[in-house]
Amino acid sequence: MSHQQHRVVITGMGVVAPNGHGLDNYEQALRNGVSGIQHHEHLAEANFACQVGGIPQGIDAIKTDYLSEESLLAMNEAMIFGAIAAIDCWRDADLPEPGDEPDWDTGAIIGTGISGLDTIGNKLIPLVDKGRVKRLGSTMVEQVMASSSSANIGGLLGLGGQVTTNSSACTTGTEAVVEGFHKIQSGQLKRMLVGGTEGASKYSWAGFDAMRVLARGYNDKPTEASRPMSASAVGFVPGSGAGMLMLESLDSALARGGDIYAEVIGVAVNCGGQRNGGSITFPNPIGVQRCIQSALNMAGIQGHEVDLINGHLTATMADPYEIKNWQQALGLEPQQMPKVNATKSLIGHALGAAGGLECVASVLQLSRGFVHGSLNCEDLHPDLEPYADRIVHTTEDSDARILAKASFGFGDVNACTLFKTFNP
16 A cells, blocks of 8 residues: 555536536526525424425436436435435546446445435334335335445445445535545545435434424525524524535546546544533534644645635524634634635535535535625624624635635534645
């Protein structure tokens, strides 16, 4: 194994988002402030207080363009979203159509937070409880095992490297980028398909509704429900979908003439240990700051060199603390801060897929020269007033070079990744 540290670049992306399928549609939705959040009757029927959510639309109409009828019989929603995004990512990276031999140089880390619960709730539990185990069929395990999406994608694309699933609550998608980065930087593999996928099952979202952390009071105005950084934020809007990135060593990308979106220059994951004010549901601020600083240290840059922040910013009471943590970690005065935006204002919080969807949004912004506006924070939280002119409300052109993306999750876990426009 080589001890050389390989540079890691992004050569492909794929996305199935509540506000658009495919990179161009997603980019236009981000640029134009198009929300993917709608009222959903199945949540109303289940007596949810929050009856709005972000669910990719029109997927049933296109899924057979990607997947055979037979294979779809063994796939639930998270698997379908993930498969479409992964196939799009593979093609976007201009890799050869999968053949008879595995691609020994490519692996995958495809995260999820709580996927498969639709299958468990709709089929597994009802049939088992009725004593009708024989009716479950032979594909139940592959739909409910934690690694269902990564295993499915490994087969679709014929991957021969490590194929696995990570799960760290809301940091999952960003953590997958971090883990994939290390595989390539260390020379173990040439390419890693990384990201996250999450279905839109009422069973996945019910626990959050019971916790009273989902947005209430916006069932009749769904596009206003997701309000990161707003004084009137009342909780997050559940989302779903999939976001995938192809990480590749620079040597491999150059050797095959691949297009390069951006470079990953620094990554970090840690945990705040649920100490110093941290709990299973709230981050220890020192843990967050150390995570961001570790990514900066790996990249060899200072806080003032970061041009954009794509925050975790969920529209809960944690938002003002998050911005303060960014400020502390970067060592800047409020007015010196990078521009900040919140993709969740447009798509909701897709749990294990959030980091994947938001990393794709981050790289699109960096590579295509814009920073998208955050919806619904005209009434900025009073604690955020010092940062008011750093928060982007309407889409702007941007010549940013470095974007910091972070995700924070239940368990007091943190992940941060730094993307940079590519210079050979």
